[in-house]
Amino acid sequence: MTESSAEDIGADLRERVRLGMPDVIARLCDLVRIPSVSWDEFDREPVRRSAEAVAGLLEATGLFDSIEVRQYDDVEGRPGQPAVLAHRPPLEGRPTVLLYAHHDVQPPGDPADWRTPAFEPTVIGDRLYGRGASDDKSGVLVHIGALEALRDVLESRGEPLGVGISVLVEGEEENGSRSFDRFLEHHRRELEADYIIVADSDNVSAETPSLTVALRGNVAFNLRIRTLEHASHSGMYGGLAPDAMLAAVRLLNTLWDEHGAVAVPGLRSYDGEVPEADAEELAAEAGVLGGRLIGTGPLNSRMWFQPSITVTGIDAPDVANASNTLLPEVRVRISGRVAPGQTGESYAEALLAHLRANAPFGARLEVESMDIGEPFLVDPDAEGVARMTRAMGEAWGRPAGRTGIGGSIPMISSLVETFPAAQVLVTGVEDPGTLAHSPNESQHLGVLRRAIESEARFLAGLLAAGADGE
Numbered sequence: 001m002t003e004s005s006a007e008d009i010g011a012d013l014r015e016r017v018r019l020g021m022p023d024v025i026a027r028l029c030d031l032v033r034i035p036s037v038s039w040d041e042f043d044r045e046p047v048r049r050s051a052e053a054v055a056g057l058l059e060a061t062g063l064f065d066s067i068e069v070r071q072y073d074d075v076e077g078r079p080g081q082p083a084v085l086a087h088r089p090p091l092e093g094r095p096t097v098l099l100y101a102h103h104d105v106q107p108p109g110d111p112a113d114w115r116t117p118a119f120e121p122t123v124i125g126d127r128l129y130g131r132g133a134s135d136d137k138s139g140v141l142v143h144i145g146a147l148e149a150l151r152d153v154l155e156s157r158g159e160p161l162g163v164g165i166s167v168l169v170e171g172e173e174e175n176g177s178r179s180f181d182r183f184l185e186h187h188r189r190e191l192e193a194d195y196i197i198v199a200d201s202d203n204v205s206a207e208t209p210s211l212t213v214a215l216r217g218n219v220a221f222n223l224r225i226r227t228l229e230h231a232s233h234s235g236m237y238g239g240l241a242p243d244a245m246l247a248a249v250r251l252l253n254t255l256w257d258e259h260g261a262v263a264v265p266g267l268r269s270y271d272g273e274v275p276e277a278d279a280e281e282l283a284a285e286a287g288v289l290g291g292r293l294i295g296t297g298p299l300n301s302r303m304w305f306q307p308s309i310t311v312t313g314i315d316a317p318d319v320a321n322a323s324n325t326l327l328p329e330v331r332v333r334i335s336g337r338v339a340p341g342q343t344g345e346s347y348a349e350a351l352l353a354h355l356r357a358n359a360p361f362g363a364r365l366e367v368e369s370m371d372i373g374e375p376f377l378v379d380p381d382a383e384g385v386a387r388m389t390r391a392m393g394e395a396w397g398r399p400a401g402r403t404g405i406g407g408s409i410p411m412i413s414s415l416v417e418t419f420p421a422a423q424v425l426v427t428g429v430e431d432p433g434t435l436a437h438s439p440n441e442s443q444h445l446g447v448l449r450r451a452i453e454s455e456a457r458f459l460a461g462l463l464a465a466g467a468d469g470e
């Protein structure tokens, strides 16, 4: 393809994406109506239904030689959730692109916190509200919308879609991608690609696109803290026998310093440049009461490049059932973020060593359900990075920023490990107003359209490229 035809294909793609938006939004709404929560405690049937629905959408594009819904057990024998895999081989000597998104969602939380029902998609102004409306059912529609636009524009020009395309829509990203490695083992051939686009991240704002170049990893586990063989009356032994809550509170308190920054030896930070950020704005976005942020160092580095530790759950009697007893046992869920540059395993070792060294009053610790996801850092000079940055700039009319995000996408590290030569490009449909994982999650529909156009332009640019990217 010549330079000038690449330019007007951009205009054609823009127009086709614009025309396709009502249909894209209607299909997104259909997916949001399926409560595909992948957590163990939730019904698996909707996740299966969601996978089938995604397979149907891929089928309808008419672009794929094979489309399968597949499910594997994880290494511990726990059943995984169904993923959808579609594949179309490249023409001789052309590159292949793997497009990733996930169709499962986080639990909705308390319905009282939602202004509109979590699984009843509702458009208000520029935004579509609902659990998964953004994370990551919009990611699914980005791939489908981009492929449809490219298919139609090429067809109108009588040109072939020569690049190989695989689409992988996972069903348990929100549950730690536990069976993903097994999935990779079985489908290595269809997943092998020159470029991997992971549409599951964030943009700086609804007006400015971003390419995510660093992701923190995560380490999460349950910690059982036991101090007594059995419960006993707090009026008798209180003040003498150590209860588990006392031990838990004192132990957990050793994890942070007075600024709220982690205080665990051996947890490392990554030394990278970050753009300036406004403390007041961030505090407002995060809903911080009183506006006081925690941690030390540049604000974005605290979120992208420094480790963090959060206690996300606690099992103890609830207040309504509290009796006057000393608790023998407390269980907490600890969720840590790993800075790029440190392995999840070395983070976990350092954290567990710290907990054991600081367990007070002879408390016994037991660790359960350890999940580890590795951090990710891209090569900023990779050709695909420049190519995607350009496509985003054209689609959004604004230069794309390079950012990190504080969250983790565990399957990325598996992909990087399995396909070291592939260029991984982490794009996104979210913006600061999205509130992914929170009540009132929403997708900005202008961002969705620009994300579809960016990906369509990126793919169109590859039509002129060989398997080595040029």
Ligand SMILES: [Zn+2]
Residues within 6 Å of the ligand: 102, 135, 136, 173, 200
């Ligand atoms: Zn996601």
